[in-house]
Structure formats: C-alpha cells, structure tokens
Amino acid sequence: MTSDTIFALSTGALPCGVAVIRFSGPSVAQLLEHFCGPVPEPRQATLKSIRNRDGDVIDRGLVLFFPGPASFTGEDCGEFHVHGSLAVVNSILSEMAAFKDCRLAEAGEFSRRAFENGKLDLVEVEGLADLLAAETEMQRRQAIVQAGGEATRTYAEWRELLIHARAMIEAELDFSDEGDIPGSVSDQVWTSVRALHDKISKTLADEKRGEIIRDGFKVVIAGPPNAGKSSLINALAGRDIAIVTHYAGTTRDILHCDIDLEGYVVRLYDTAGIRDTDEAVEQEGIRRALRKIDEADLVLALQDVTVEGSALDIISVPVLKVGTKIDLSASGDISGFDLMISTSDPGDIDRVRAAILNSIRARFDFGGSVIPSRLRHVECLKQSLANIECALHSSLNLEIRADYLRMASDCLGRLTGRIDTEILLGKIFSEFCVGK
Numbered sequence: 001m002t003s004d005t006i007f008a009l010s011t012g013a014l015p016c017g018v019a020v021i022r023f024s025g026p027s028v029a030q031l032l033e034h035f036c037g038p039v040p041e042p043r044q045a046t047l048k049s050i051r052n053r054d055g056d057v058i059d060r061g062l063v064l065f066f067p068g069p070a071s072f073t074g075e076d077c078g079e080f081h082v083h084g085s086l087a088v089v090n091s092i093l094s095e096m097a098a099f100k101d102c103r104l105a106e107a108g109e110f111s112r113r114a115f116e117n118g119k120l121d122l123v124e125v126e127g128l129a130d131l132l133a134a135e136t137e138m139q140r141r142q143a144i145v146q147a148g149g150e151a152t153r154t155y156a157e158w159r160e161l162l163i164h165a166r167a168m169i170e171a172e173l174d175f176s177d178e179g180d181i182p183g184s185v186s187d188q189v190w191t192s193v194r195a196l197h198d199k200i201s202k203t204l205a206d207e208k209r210g211e212i213i214r215d216g217f218k219v220v221i222a223g224p225p226n227a228g229k230s231s232l233i234n235a236l237a238g239r240d241i242a243i244v245t246h247y248a249g250t251t252r253d254i255l256h257c258d259i260d261l262e263g264y265v266v267r268l269y270d271t272a273g274i275r276d277t278d279e280a281v282e283q284e285g286i287r288r289a290l291r292k293i294d295e296a297d298l299v300l301a302l303q304d305v306t307v308e309g310s311a312l313d314i315i316s317v318p319v320l321k322v323g324t325k326i327d328l329s330a331s332g333d334i335s336g337f338d339l340m341i342s343t344s345d346p347g348d349i350d351r352v353r354a355a356i357l358n359s360i361r362a363r364f365d366f367g368g369s370v371i372p373s374r375l376r377h378v379e380c381l382k383q384s385l386a387n388i389e390c391a392l393h394s395s396l397n398l399e400i401r402a403d404y405l406r407m408a409s410d411c412l413g414r415l416t417g418r419i420d421t422e423i424l425l426g427k428i429f430s431e432f433c434v435g436k
C-alpha cells in the first residue's frame, strides 16, 4: 500500500554534534546503495563515505540498515549518522528528495507506519508521544510504562479474560445438553469477571494520578492581603514572578509558574488577597482567586501570625495552613497552623516544598503501575466497566449476559486499537473436549 519511501532528520535543531537521518520504505536498500555502495550488514553500524550522484563525498558517517519487518516501522529502514551541520544535512535530504518515490516524512509518519504494520498499538503510540514530550521524571516514568507495552499487556490480559469468559458462557449455552460442561464453570467465570470489574474500577480511580503526572499538581496560594503570598511564590520559584509591596491589595490577577518537585510538575498560583472591598478591580481579583481555589489540588492558606484574624475557611479542597512572618513574632504561637514560615528563610521555603511533596505523595504516589493517562483511555475503560456491570446481572438471560461480555471486551480492543478477528470458537474447542 505505502509505496513512498519517507525520510527525515530525526534529531533536533542544527548545528549539533551528530545528526541522524532516518528513512523507511521500499527504496531503502536502493538509497543505501546510491549513497554509500553495498548495503551494510543488517543492524550493524558501519563507517562509510556518503556520496551524492556525482560521486562527491558529502560526509563520512555511520550507516545502518534495518531490514523489515524487524524494524521500528516494520518496513526496511535506514539511518545515516552524520555531522550535524546544516550543509551536510540539507545536501543529503535534497539528494534523497530527488530520488524516485522518496519524500520528506510528515510529522509522526514513522510511528504511523509502525502502527499500521502492527509494530505499535494505539496505547504505545500515545505513550511514545508522551515520552517525547516528557519534561519531568514522573512524566517519563508514566510514558515508558505505556510506550514499553506494559499498559498494552495489561489491557490485553483483561480483554483475554473477557473473551475467555464469554467463550465459557457460550459453550454452556451451546453444549449444555451434552453434559460435558462442569456445573461450577459458570460460577468460576463470573467470579473472575467480578474480580476484573474491581481491577478496572481501581484503575479508573487512579485516573486523577495520571492527570496530575501529565498536567501538574495545582497549588493555590491564598489568604488575606499582605499575608506574604507573592513573597512565597517568588521564593518557591526562585525568581520574581509577582510584585511585592507593603500595600494591601497589590496582587489583582492570578499569577502562575510551574516548578519541578522531584519529578512532579507543580503549578503554583498566586492570588489576590481576600477581604471585603468596594473596589471593583480588587473585587474581580478576589472573584478569580476564589474560583482558582475551587480548582486547586492543594491550597496554601497563608495568614500573617502577627495579625489577628482567622485563616481562610476552605472546605472544598485540601488545605495547608501556613503562618507567615514568624520572624516578627516573638510569641511563636503555633496553634492552628500546619507550618510556620518566614518567606525570606530558605530553610522554611524548603519545608513548604516538602509539605507540598508530602501532599502529592499521600494522595497520588506513582508506583509504576498502569494509569489511564488520557481521556480516551478513561472513556474506553468506563464503557468496558459499564458493560461488565450489566453482564454481572444474574437475573438476565445468559445469552444477553454473554453479549455484554463481548461489548466489554470490544471496548478494551478499541483502547489498544486492535480488535482482531474472532478467536472465540478456537477458545471453546481448545479448552473443552466437547468436540467429540
């Protein structure tokens, strides 16, 4: 079907030390011969001169040949590792473009061919995309579970279980008059389906973890004016994000910055001080602050310890009560605060960081397990779960229950993009001696 041979510079911006040019498709062997003579041994890096059509040497570099189907795309693939200069790379790319049926690859086209040739499934393709986009350690860990096929294996296992369960139920329906099916089989089947139901529910409960690893943990700094909110965001970020003055009501808009806390993206928000005011701009700032608080994963509720007054009353989201300006307070009354800080003390800022990290870990620690990292996965899992729930209704007709199992396994098949041909009959006959 794909008759074009595609090529692209696979490494980043030029100039750089080494540039990798990758190509895939039916003309790979011809390209290799054209540029550097006899095709090198499969999968062995060989140092060669790379020449243009006039026989002039463009560069010397490593040349690799990956014959299909044991290649990334499943087609014949080749690689040139050359000096990363604009002139070298452009010269090779334009030479390739002049070749018959060869063209520059579109974005993601190598991966798409890998998918089309069954080398990667959808979950793995998405994991690969996430891995390439990963900025933090946690994002990398989550992506590699997916790109490396671990998630796929789990989903495939679940799907197998459902297909097997349905096979058993259909067998009972089809051959029940033959008396070969043990009576307890059906019970065992439903027990395992119920266990799978619980597993999928648990995985769905982890949805929030996946979201936090991908999109960050939202921490909103809130409190009355002059509590030291802007001073704290500046200290946590290590740079001047917000204006700090002694005027109460300095911050109006929401200010934002991302920090990396041991691999987690933490999205910090500084907000307007909350108080009663007739001032229109400040009112709007306060309205925005309250809205941001509702979206938070954690609120740092700041309160100047030298000022009378109670900290913010927030019930919708987890709150850490932080007393500020302890350098001004001789009494050191710590009642009612989770943490007491001075925003100019680096040790105190470290303790705020540790407290945020604790809050993340307490709720969303990542143990390397499969987490539905995308809405698409969550949707497929939810649909599968809904069908399993229907299948578990013992009052329903057995045929209908079997059909719910089919729909549940199809949802998982859709998740990995691999609904393959029906293997149901094979299952029945390989696991039961009914075909006498």
Ligand SMILES: Nc1nc2c(ncn2[C@@H]2O[C@H](COP(=O)(O)OP(=O)(O)OP(=O)(O)O)[C@@H](O)[C@H]2O)c(=O)[nH]1
Pocket (backbone or CB within 6 Å): 224, 225, 226, 227, 228, 229, 230, 231, 232, 243, 244, 245, 246, 247, 248, 249, 250, 251, 252, 271, 272, 273, 274, 324, 325, 326, 327, 328, 341, 342, 343, 344
């Ligand atoms: N002594 C002392 N002063 C502080 C501390 N933190 C902040 N301040 C001072 O308190 C004042 C207010 O600080 P901001 O960071 O602007 O307070 P804010 O909560 O952002 O104030 P608004 O934006 O007006 O709501 C400034 O003069 C800061 O220098 C602290 O830990 N100790």
Ligand SMILES: [K+]
Pocket (backbone or CB within 6 Å): 225, 226, 244, 245, 246, 247, 248, 249, 250, 251
């Ligand atoms: K202020």
Ligand SMILES: [Mg+2]
Pocket (backbone or CB within 6 Å): 229, 230, 231, 242, 243, 244, 250, 251, 270, 271, 273
């Ligand atoms: Mg401020």
